[in-house]
Amino acid sequence: MVDPLATDAAIYRDLVTTAMSTGNGDLVASLATMGPPPYSGGTIDYAFIAGHYAMLEGSYTPPAAYMRRGTDSGVGPWGILGQEYGPLEKLNVLRGLIDLHSVMYPQLQQLDLRRDATSLQVPVHLLMGEHELAARTGPAKEWFELLQAPDKHWYSLPDSGHSVAFEQADELHRILLQEARG
Numbered sequence: 001m002v003d004p005l006a007t008d009a010a011i012y013r014d015l016v017t018t019a020m021s022t023g024n025g026d027l028v029a030s031l032a033t034m035g036p037p038p039y040s041g042g043t044i045d046y047a048f049i050a051g052h053y054a055m056l057e058g059s060y061t062p063p064a065a066y067m068r069r070g071t072d073s074g075v076g077p078w079g080i081l082g083q084e085y086g087p088l089e090k091l092n093v094l095r096g097l098i099d100l101h102s103v104m105y106p107q108l109q110q111l112d113l114r115r116d117a118t119s120l121q122v123p124v125h126l127l128m129g130e131h132e133l134a135a136r137t138g139p140a141k142e143w144f145e146l147l148q149a150p151d152k153h154w155y156s157l158p159d160s161g162h163s164v165a166f167e168q169a170d171e172l173h174r175i176l177l178q179e180a181r182g
Contacts, residue, residue: 001136001139001140002112002113002114002136002139002140002142002143003111003112003113003114003139004105004108004109004111005037005038005109005110006112006139007135007136007139008037008038008046008049009036009037010134010135010138011049011053011056011133011135012031012036012037012049013036014056014133014134014135015027015031015049015052015055015056016028016031016032018055018056019031019055022055027052030048034048038106038109042101042102043098043101043102046101046105047101053133053162056133056134056135057131057133057161058131060131060161062159062160062161062163062167063159063160063167063168065169065170066163066166066167066168066169069166069169078093078094078097079093080093080094113143114139114142114143114146117143117147118146118147118148119147119148119149120147120148120149121149121150122149122150123149123150123151123152123153123180124144124147124149124151124152124153125152125153125155125175125179125180126140126144126152126153126154126155127155127157127164127165127168127172127175128140128141128154128155128156128157128164129157129160129161129162129163129164129167129168130156130157130158130159130160130161131159131160131161132160132161132162132164133161133162136162141154153179155171155175157171
């Protein structure tokens, strides 16, 4: 995310608008109780918001190959069921996710790449899923247009959303071998 706080605020507004337009009064009430970000409920509130992302994605269905790879991997939700992990390591994966949102994520709230990273001395290859949330895509495009870099490429990949590198693994592989390596 180019600007986490502004993106979270836009996602919140988009959810309120969608909940109101679909007559989902319970969601409107829950969002009103939470208030806009940064959320005082921390990880729990962010998880609640993330649990409603599908409302903002539209009629998007992840690619079958991506879903199959996920099922075949057996890692389960949040990657905690990986067979290479023992019980304590599985617990620590979950703890790490909680720490991410309770410790690290608040530290990123003042970041805005459009202000803080307008020039990079490395090539930039940005993959954007066409079904990524609009609140993320808009700022990313703004940053990309401002960015000065020796080489930069924007890849808008169909049939993918937030997990574009995994949803379009074959295309990512092609990009890395044929374009980014160059």
